[in-house]
Amino acid sequence: MAILLLFLAILAAAALLLLLLAKAVWVTLSCYYLTPARIRRALKRQGVDGPPPRLLVGNLRDVSSLVAASTATDMGSLSHDIVPRLLPHYVLWSNAYGRRFVYWYGSEPRVCVTEAGMVRELLSSRHAHATGKSWMQRQGAKHFIGGGLLMANGAVWSHHRHLVAPAFMADKLKGRVGHMVECARQTVRAMREEVEKEGNEVEIGAHMARLAADVIARTEFDTSYDTGKRIFRLIEELQRLTARSSRYLWVPGSQYFPSKYKREIKRLNSELEQLLKESINRSREIADEGRSPSPCGRGLLGMLLAEMEKQRQQQKGNSGDGGDVVGYDAQTIIDECKTFFFAGHETSALLLTWAIMLLATHPQWQDKARAEVASVCGGSPPTSDHLPKLTVLQMVINETLRLYPPATLLPRMAFEDIELTGGEGETMRLPKGASVWIPVLAIHHDEAAWGRDAHEFRPDRFAAGAARRRGTFLPFAAGPRNCVGQAYAMVEAKVALAMILSSFRFGISDDYRHAPVNVLTLRPRHGVPVRLLPLQQRP
């Protein structure tokens, strides 16, 4: 009898194992072959075609070898015609297959959409819940930003977005201008010291990175400069390691393979989370002692902590029924901190760096912007009342974001079948599971939208504002899922550039090598060395 029971148990276990194995095979087959094939057929029926994919790797190798070839050397001249260099695959395939085409990132089909009408519609609130970030993207960003706002989808995204958006409203931003001026003042001081000690050739990118890091750490997280610096270093390192370890995400099950990168990522991530926990605890202690203006400290961290506290109280009131799936717990706050440190730092630093490169190479616009700052601010640091009056500076910033948008691509995944209508009433049905890639850089340089001088620095094209460029000017994306920090980034850029323009005259160094590269964001490969001439006024 015992033997029979043992035999039956073994049989049941074997059947279970077989069932699990069959399920794994089915999921893998469906993920890596059946679903992509269904999407491919659906797109092909509508005339959306593209380069033939290889099994599993898709067109990954084509993209990497094309980009490796186009970025192997610096650009010969200071041309802003950078699309063929940074998106050579886009140029090749849009010429071969038309403006709408599909290529394959491993087994993920990526439909490239550029028509303004379709882009606007895709990003509109109509599809806010039917689109979001794909598994591949979320997996790729998991370790350095976790599940924060940038990578959240559906109800979780909507809840977090409503929670953090008020922190970036115009009235709240006014209170940050003073802190931003203080951070910019320190940057100007550091630049002057460098000129005094080491001569007037200064690499501006490093100063702008420090400035943007200092602004976000101090205004949003009450964090000291040194802690902020360590946090940024860790995020940068995690970003680099994650990019390496994600190279094989297209291999089925690769997310479970152990690797030296993953071990290092784990170590750095726990150091990062420990630092963030300490910052959070300090912020709470300061609030408990009544030393901060808001109940939980100022800035974004204060708001997040206040929300967590509110939910805790509510749960206590409900005797902890714990039904809130989008609740704020410590890990959510840590993920949100990582997200904002990441999203609000590098992008802003790059905007400032490219703006200074462009002003250094266009002295007439530099003079014009400086004259405006002098007339509006009268030799004092900018205030929140001055900022809307800096219209030349606003045009310079917009034109910088057009030519060198820090985020060159906007990714979205269709979670259901979506019908998009283009400008001339044309429609496209995006099948569920297709990823859409909006090549922002190519749209910003499109001669049909911007004219024959699309690759030239001409800030006056924004004289009537940026609002009428809907669908063709997307540095901060658009629609409900646009950049939540857009107004913040604009205030920061105006404050920093106004302070720098009134402290220095600058020209591009003979050592500058024009070599934009796209490593998650669009950056100058060798930095931007400029020649600084300190001016008398010191705002």
Ligand code: HEM
């Ligand atoms: C020049 C500076 C900046 C640029 C060009 C920029 C660009 C963008 C873009 C293109 C997106 C959409 C990304 C996507 O959906 O895939 C985005 C989202 C986001 N940005 Fe920015 N950003 C900048 C500054 C900032 C700052 C200063 C902050 C925070 C203080 C910030 C926080 C965020 C967050 C949290 C999201 C996710 C929003 C959501 O999904 O609801 N960004 N940004």
